[in-house]
Amino acid sequence: DTGVSQDPRHKITKRGQNVTFRCDPISEHNRLYWYRQTLGQGPEFLTYFQNEAQLEKSRLLSDRFSAERPKGSFSTLEIQRTEQGDSAMYLCASSLGQEGNTIYFGEGSWLTVV
Amino acid sequence: KNEVEQSPQNLTAQEGEFITINCSYSVGISALHWLQQHPGGGIVSLFMLSSGKKKHGRLIATINIQEKHSSLHITASHPRDSAVYICAVRAYNTDKLIFGTGTRLQVFP
Numbered sequence: 001d002t003g004v005s006q007d008p009r010h011k012i013t014k015r016g017q018n019v020t021f022r023c024d025p026i027s028e029h030n031r032l033y034w035y036r037q038t039l040g041q042g043p044e045f046l047t048y049f050q051n052e053a054q055l056e057k058s059r060l061l062s063d064r065f066s067a068e069r070p071k072g073s074f075s076t077l078e079i080q081r082t083e084q085g086d087s088a089m090y091l092c093a094s095s096l097g098q099e100g101n102t103i104y105f106g107e108g109s110w111l112t113v114v
Numbered sequence: 115k116n117e118v119e120q121s122p123q124n125l126t127a128q129e130g131e132f133i134t135i136n137c138s139y140s141v142g143i144s145a146l147h148w149l150q151q152h153p154g155g156g157i158v159s160l161f162m163l164s165s166g167k168k169k170h171g172r173l174i175a176t177i178n179i180q181e182k183h184s185s186l187h188i189t190a191s192h193p194r195d196s197a198v199y200i201c202a203v204r205a206y207n208t209d210k211l212i213f214g215t216g217t218r219l220q221v222f223p
Contacts, residue, residue: 031209042118042200042213043157056210089155102145102162103211108155 004106006092011081014111020078021109025094029104032075033090034067036060037108043091049075080111120214121203126155127221134186135160137201140182148175148186149209156216157200160186190220 003026013019025032030051035043046065046111053071061067064082069075079086089108095101129134137146138212147181148160161168161175163184172191177184188195198218202211 035211035212035213037155040215042202042215043211044213045210048209050209056208058210070124090157091157093157102159105149105157110155 004092004094004104006090006109007108008109009107010110012114015084016081018080019111020076021024021090021092021111023077023092023094023106024077025074025092026096026104027073028066028071029094029096029113031095032069033093033095033103034075034077035093037089037091038087041045042050046077046090079111082111084113086114087111116214117205117212118130118201118203120199120217122149122217123215124218125220125221127168127191128132129192129223130220131191131221133191133195133219134222135150135186135199135201135219137186137214138182139184139201139203139212141182141203141205143179143203143207143213145176145204146184147204149202149215150199160199188219191219191222193223196220 007022033048034046037043047067049069064080083096091108092106095103121136145164163177172189174187181215199215200216201214
């Protein structure tokens with residue numbers, strides 16, 4: 001078990017380009033979460049999945065953001081027409097089912113929009 | 115006002131000192147997490163609490179549900195404890211975590 005892995009770890013993109021991040025959770029974990037963290041702040045919730053179903057989505061997630069978890073395993077987070085305000089670290093986390101279980105975080109994907 | 119507030123925001127200590135970081139929250143919760151984040155981003159879960167007290171090595175976490183307050187204590191602090199410590203709560207009827215802004219701890223030899 002290699003933990004939660006995220007790819008790429010760093011991405012620099014020009015404003016207006018699309019970017020996609022991938023998260024591979026711990027293999028038996030059915031819950032997967034995306035958070036965003038800007039410098040000096042705590043992470044903010046974006047969305048989460050139970051298996052392939054997207055159960056909750058933050059109002060922070062504009063129409064330019066979309067997340068999928070097609071087979072209930074890995075997930076992708078796509079940002080279309082990036083803006084400088086999208087520059088942040090995008091964190092993925094996973095846990096096993098129920099309330100009370102430990103949540104495991106990936107190392108994060110840093111996005112810089114220039 | 116944030117739903118999860120931490121204090122202090124920054125903390126420096128000499129090696130060996132006893133450290134306390136506080137977390138107050140304003141929502142009803144089913145669990146509270148203490149997390150550690152090192153430079154570069156990785157977050158590690160230290161504790162998950164719904165009542166009482168937990169201890170792991172030199173770390174102790176307590177929670178008072180009535181007062182909506184939790185503390186993280188580090189005994190005999192060491193430079194390797196230098197990191198950002200984040201409090202996060204799971205509110206009732208949701209599976210998402212609400213995070214505090216973190217406490218940056220630096221322990222000097």
